[in-house]
Amino acid sequence: MTNKQWRLKARPFGEPTSDTWEYTETDMPSIKDGQMLVKVEYISLDPAMRGWLNDSKSYIEPVQIGDVMRAGTVGKVVESKHDKFAVGDYVCGYNGVQSYAVSDGTGLHKVDPKLAPLSYYLGVLGMPGMTGYFGLLKSGEPKEGETVVVSGAAGAVGGLVGQIARIKGCRVVGIAGGKEKCEFLVNELGFDAAIDYKNENVKKALRQTCPKGVDVFFDNVGGDILDDVLTQINLRARIVICGAISQYNNTTPVKGPSNYLSLLVNRARMEGIVVFDNVKEYPTAMKDIAGWIQSGEMKVKDHVVTGIETFPDTLMMLFKGENFGKLVLKVEAN
């Protein structure tokens, strides 16, 4: 038995390629006192991972060349010399893109597989869930009756943001790629409308679907979509900058929002968010989200791909818009 790992081989310029990653199989690690061995079952794939590959100052250290790629994971403790974690416990944390991880427990927390499917702890009850919940409610500050637009709406964060906005009494319009995703947003997640950016003129569609203008824009995408929404914002609108997936693999400079002076005309604000700032309040968010799921007010869609071997290609699904719901890598078939 060996430990399967994906390591960063070289920093990508533009899109990650086969040169970016190195697949290694190493001997099973042994643990010392105060450590445990975790069998990783699910690996979270998130747009933010692209940023961690760049050697630049950010909200978190870059992954170093040769290191196992950082990733959120959920797994099972299979050996333990740690007094707080026992064999059989399920744990969530940044154990990386590998099938087994040695941990002293730092940054890990236990999760209950009976309360929710394990993959949920990487999605609605994990980092994307916390990102959407706090980003929308604290920075977006949606009020009942307002219009909330979200980009990347069929992704992990976007789907949750739109549903929370609906629950809060807002008109919700999602922007996503393709007819299937757009129908899902309206028919399954209860969005008021959806815009298919691949087949529609976004600016025109915004005018049609947001007749009272846009009060809150939760942006996961950046680029032209951000510029289009900026033309439709209301007085004192709030734009939450959660990400800019359209720009992460650029080999040219990021496209800044040409229409940013709409902020001036409308006395609006654009604010960046990072999920970790809210760590103390995660329990509140998890309780709310779990409650909405239980009551049926919120639906969850995971997109699970099996086989750690597929990691490089599966990660690219995010940037190609091929994931439909929260993208999760299941380490191996049962």
Added chain:
Amino acid sequence: MTNKQWRLKARPFGEPTSDTWEYTETDMPSIKDGQMLVKVEYISLDPAMRGWLNDSKSYIEPVQIGDVMRAGTVGKVVESKHDKFAVGDYVCGYNGVQSYAVSDGTGLHKVDPKLAPLSYYLGVLGMPGMTGYFGLLKSGEPKEGETVVVSGAAGAVGGLVGQIARIKGCRVVGIAGGKEKCEFLVNELGFDAAIDYKNENVKKALRQTCPKGVDVFFDNVGGDILDDVLTQINLRARIVICGAISQYNNTTPVKGPSNYLSLLVNRARMEGIVVFDNVKEYPTAMKDIAGWIQSGEMKVKDHVVTGIETFPDTLMMLFKGENFGKLVLKVEAN
């Protein structure tokens, strides 16, 4: 005796040119009951005027073709059939680029020529003063010990913003064009440092002059300077978008800030302001500013050009960076 007027002849594409304006001399207007005749003495020239020439939705109606150009003015009542304004009163308001204006008093307020030079009512005690005061204090929210950077620092708004930030106990760095302006900022206005964007690498100079990073950026300029400052902002920085004079005469799309994702990394915000939102609180601001001038804590620099005939060329001084202090057009030599 005739009324000299500058009218909008054609909307400019890019820089206003001789085709933009029409000079007219019309008969002296007569007044009806409830009206007064104001002899305009000073005309305010402001970057915002460029925006009023565009036929697009904004915070104020565009000037219409054929109309006298809108402008803030201060002048003297020379005839009156209005029960609240008497001959000899000095009044401030949007009387336009003309030597005489008929008014029913709407939007006019009386000013006292004994309390301050008349031109001050178009500068520190007028629209630019209110813009800087509320923009900095309400949107910038500077705290003692923080670093505040202001662009267009030798202009009407920038000079005031930097001085208020200094009075509030901040480290103040101004960005301006040319050695003379930069020396003035440090030696006369008490800025801690100044960056000459025409002769220095702004990003490098920011690192040197803002060793603790940038907490507040008050931006009048946009373009590359905004992008440079975005690379140096601190966690939870506030960027106040007051204007973007570098972009107003573009014939290509506005240059959006490529580095806007620094807002995300730093959980920072960028917010637009429009002065008119604070109209009820103008008296507070005027009292504060007048007090600082009286105590010597704040210095005022006006740049007065004489002769209404020069209006088109004098206005262009703003966009060429040729004004040094608040630019005011004196209608005629005494």
